[in-house]
Amino acid sequence: MHLPVVVGVDGSEPSLRAVDRAADEATLRAVPLRIVHAYRWDRYEGTALAREIGLPSASVTPDDILVAAGRRARRHHPDLAVTLEAVAEEPEYVLLREARHASAVIVGTRGRGEVADLLLGSVSLSVATAATCPVIVIRGDDGNRAAEGRHGRVVVGVSDAPTAAVRFACEEARRRGAALDAIRAWRCPTRETADHPLFTGTPERLHEERAAEELEAALADAPADVRLRRHTVEGPARRVLLTASREADLLVVGRHRPGQYGHRLGRIAHTLLHHSACPVAVVPDTP
CATH class of the missing domain: 3.40.50.620 (HUPs)
Incomplete structure (x- = not known):
């Protein structure tokens, strides 16, 4: 059984960079990519959406975020098998559950906040601390493309x-x-x-x-x-x-x-x- 690479997205630029890395990792492993969005992420991650979504925060839906993430994943890997899912739960619970059936979980440093790239966010830290599979946390500013x-x-x-x-x-x-x-x-x-x-x-x-x-x-x-x-x-x-x-x-x-x-x-x-x-x-x- 080929366990997928799982990536969590919230619509922030760090999370979409994590999608880039996750697509590379899935391709390197020859496994599917699973993109997951937790509805309640924005409750404590702020409102700064990535420009790629192209919509004001107040009108963005979970489907908008997932569509943007899926488009991003296929940008460099058009033949990659990608599944999308939005879940109305706390993000760390969702990703820890997903980790039980994943080859790896990919997360960004932090979601929608004013200090997005300075310190690790609480969700990413929780997942790295307790996941049952390897967790790759995206850091650095060189694009973080595994294939490059x-x-x-x-x-x-x-x-x-x-x-x-x-x-x-x-x-x-x-x-x-x-x-x-x-x-x-x-x-x-x-x-x-x-x-x-x-x-x-x-x-x-x-x-x-x-x-x-x-x-x-x-x-x-x-x-x-x-x-x-x-x-x-x-x-x-x-x-x-x-x-x-x-x-x-x-x-x-x-x-x-x-x-x-x-x-x-x-x-x-x-x-x-x-x-x-x-x-x-x-x-x-x-x-």
């Missing part, structure tokens, strides 16, 4: 253990014919000094070697046909990955399974979703 990547580079942040994020990043790099840069950030606590009795070498070298071993373990099952580049970088992971995002077409991070307090988005992923220079894929860990 400027850098030929996918970046994945590698944690202590192998995760679904690494597998997803390998697949994305292979689909795009891009190189995959796997990055493991490491830090040496300042309290550790060269004369510490537990260290026979410099603490920095030992921490870097440990990071390199963890990186190798995480990449043990990477496909041989992926152009894989390994990096161990000293510094806070958030800073290291934000820097890498400036020359990447996609940044991939993992999300841990729900704990006793339910779904949670780690600090690193939270920071990247708000400040990355390129689109960010949040991939939930799987058993």
Whole structure:
């Protein structure tokens, strides 16, 4: 069964840019595209519609938004199978439900508001935090066309253990014919000094070697046909990955399974979703 790529639209320019990316992603996966509009989005996203809709906000209907989104999707992919649906529910509930039967969900940074491109909106953040499939949040200002990547580079942040994020990043790099840069950030606590009795070498070298071993373990099952580049970088992971995002077409991070307090988005992923220079894929860990 070919699960569709799902994209949420509200008529804002960021959401229509998300449609561009979603159409590319669906084409790369050879799956249908499903465009969903939640009626109540504008209740807390404001009234700034994309120019492409060409109508005053007061007269726009859900069908108007969907027609504009469908037209946008077929602009570069005229043969793409596209379905449209408007649902009278809260947007995060709609998209989380859609995620159960999707290969990926694509969302914009924010909907119809005055600070549309500055920070991540509440709907996009909720979906990235709890969706059961990968969520790609559109960031950056280069058009975010997956089929026209400027850098030929996918970046994945590698944690202590192998995760679904690494597998997803390998697949994305292979689909795009891009190189995959796997990055493991490491830090040496300042309290550790060269004369510490537990260290026979410099603490920095030992921490870097440990990071390199963890990186190798995480990449043990990477496909041989992926152009894989390994990096161990000293510094806070958030800073290291934000820097890498400036020359990447996609940044991939993992999300841990729900704990006793339910779904949670780690600090690193939270920071990247708000400040990355390129689109960010949040991939939930799987058993």
